[in-house]
Amino acid sequence: MAQTSLASWLSYIEGQHPSEIELGLNRGSAVLARLNLSRPKCKVITVAGTNGKGSTCAMLTQYLSSQGYSVGTYTSPHFLAFNERIALNDSPCDDDVICRAFEAVEAAREGISLTYFEFSTLAALWVFDQSKLDYWVLEVGLGGRLDSVNMIDTDVAVVSSISLDHFDWLGDNIDVIAQEKTGIARKGKLLISGVVNPPSTIASTALEIGANLRQKGQDFNFELDQNSWSWSGNDVYFENLPVPSLPLQNAATVIAVLVYMGLSPAHADLVDLFSKAQLMGRFQKVATSPDVYIDVAHNPEAAIELANRISTLPRKPVAVCGMLKDKDVASVMVHLADSFSDWFCSDLAGPRGAKADELIRHIAHSSPSLGLSAMAFNSVSDALSAALVKAEADQRSVIVFGSFVTVSDYLALNQSKE
Structure with a gap:
């Protein structure tokens, strides 16, 4: 039966797989191949981490949008409406756009059983493809290597933080968790780690993949000085930056992403970003x-x-x-x-x-x-x-x-x- 509203679609996709969570890329990747989606004009940025994913995605989106780029952002979970998960230029998509995306995924899956998150991820990627964007900013849902967001080869992988969480799925070993989250990286592509006191498995996994790793505390640093802060890395130095309402360590990671991507952010634009950056539900x-x-x-x-x-x-x-x-x-x-x-x-x-x-x-x-x-x-x-x-x-x-x-x-x- 054809679904006629976003509410009916969400009810439908909730019942398409017996498990709420089933990590793995095979099901989603098969449907993704049938959708035959293009990539953004510039880059895919994928963000994993125990904490700080949302604020990192928010600051990246807000900066890129302020520079005139078109940006699609996929995050989870939502607070009040599913639409919050799929945003174009920092504004949630309307019901009609998401329903059309669900229709496209349903037509392409041909009986393949998808979890709610896999269905949602594919819908977001379809929306972004149709919108012909400059950047896609994708937040990993759970883990990294086997999360459905990792169906897409990223151009810039970001790991915001590593700590023990989701024991049932990722285990209670910090080294293994770091390895799983670092698994979003790709050969020859940037991997920005904002992890404080990083487990050695971040570097070893990056080496195994062949990713170009840049780590907080080694390749870039930040320092808080009363009412302002500074950042240094890659022969670039910023000082007298305003302390953001979002976590400072994630702001430092965002600058690293922008600098190592070669966007050469101006001091005035960073001041503007950190003066205004916000995200629902973070203090x-x-x-x-x-x-x-x-x-x-x-x-x-x-x-x-x-x-x-x-x-x-x-x-x-x-x-x-x-x-x-x-x-x-x-x-x-x-x-x-x-x-x-x-x-x-x-x-x-x-x-x-x-x-x-x-x-x-x-x-x-x-x-x-x-x-x-x-x-x-x-x-x-x-x-x-x-x-x-x-x-x-x-x-x-x-x-x-x-x-x-x-x-x-x-x-x-x-x-x-x-």
Whole structure:
């Protein structure tokens, strides 16, 4: 039966494969070959990493667009609408464009079973092909080497960071995870690593592939100096750059991508980029009286970044937290337990959702001597309502964090009130 709306298409593609996730390139690559897509006029940039993929893609897209290039950006997951995943010049595609892409993929797959992510990736590539763009910026969904984004040979591979996450799929060995993520690189092509203290497998995998590796801390560096920062590498030096609202280490990686690609960014253009760069859900202030921030931090590395951001606030904020149980909840709480005055923890729905009581146990274990206030709720809505009352009474901010699901629930609640 022909699908007549984006909602019906999304329901359809969710049922086309028995597993939500099945890593591998064979199925998607077979369909990709039948689609016979062209490449962008300039380059494909593919971004992998445990954290920082989204902000790296956002800053690259915003810079390239500001220079007059046409850019297609594919990211995941989305917050409120699937359209967020497929953007042209930093604006989500409309329903009709995505539906036409799904029709093209459906016609080409000829019975091949595709996962939701494979179907979505192929649709995005079809949209970009039809749009005759200068650049494609592609965010890896999970891992790297076997992620469906890796169906496309990249011109510039970027690894933003490496830490332990997705244990069920990538294992609990940092060297193996680095090897998987570095697997997006191609022979004779650039590989930019923004990884701090990189595992040796990044260099060894790059050597095995034959990629041209440039690493943070070796080939390029950055330094924070109070209210500004500087970058150096490839005989280029930038100073007095504004500190962006997005993570600084990812901004440094973005400059490396631009410099080593040969785009020769001007200092004024970088100042403009880092003054304006933003991305939904990354320590984003979304309300006042009381102030409310949303952050998708859901693993230890992101928790450290969030703790640093919180430390700039005048008083300890109140937490609204919901997490998925397949994340390293214990380590997240170790880094954040002392960052909040009060915790309002929420169950998350679905088989992957952790219970609020489980979160509270980890909080208590992380800081047994602090006597923190922590309460459990059945939903983000209930946790948020209680947190807002407490924050207003104590003149504190509220931080909603722990998962894309948690932040999406918050945004949906706010949208329903408008």
